[in-house]
Amino acid sequence: MTSATPVSDAYPYLRAASAGVRHHTRALTPREQTAPPPADRVHLDVLHAHLTALHQLLDHLATTTRPPHSAAGRQLATAHTRLWQSAAAVHEAFHLLPSANDTATDAGCHPERLPDGPPVLTICQRHLAAGHVVRRKTTPSDLNTPLHGHTTTCSQ
Incomplete structure (x- = not known):
């Protein structure tokens, strides 16, 4: 007799995080003629935290x-690289948005000048920590390579 976990009970935190992202996306979808507010630095900081957590996963x-499934492992490694590219783009967008304290546009990475001061783990510190993992496991050419062989159809 096996005691396999039912699919509905597997990975509850990951399922809850996915449900939270779906809920947030629906909340941002305009129901009337008013457009949703544009992204702000706090929103992008939280999104970056989510992306770096997925990157770690x-x-x-x-x-x-x-090791046991090399082809599947390579595909996951490719997804790992693409997710890093997404997190890097969100980090760049964060610095392109004005903060409450900005008097001039400065796109540099300055955690000490964040609107509410540097929190325990700023977006820049988080990004540098994730970047360390990326540089250890990914070549610069892999990071700059566009997605190859991507199709929108399922192979099975």
Whole structure:
């Protein structure tokens, strides 16, 4: 007799995070003629935290999947790289948005000048920590390579 976890009970935190993202996306969808407010630095900071957490999860899954299932592990490693590219773009967008304290536009990475002061883990510190993992496991050419072989159809 096996005691496999039912699919509905598997990975409850990941399912809850996905549900939260879906709920947030629906909340941003305009129901009337008014447009939703544009993204602000706080919103992008939280989104970056979510992306770097997913990045860490994909790193772990790619590492553990690759030995027994090399093709699947390579695909997860590719997803890991693409997710890093997304997190890097969100980090850049964060610095392009004005803060409450900005008098001039400065797109530099200055955690000490964040609107509410530097929190325990700023977006820049988080990004640098995730970047360390990326540089350890990914080549610069992989990071700059566009997605190859992507199709919108399922292969099975």
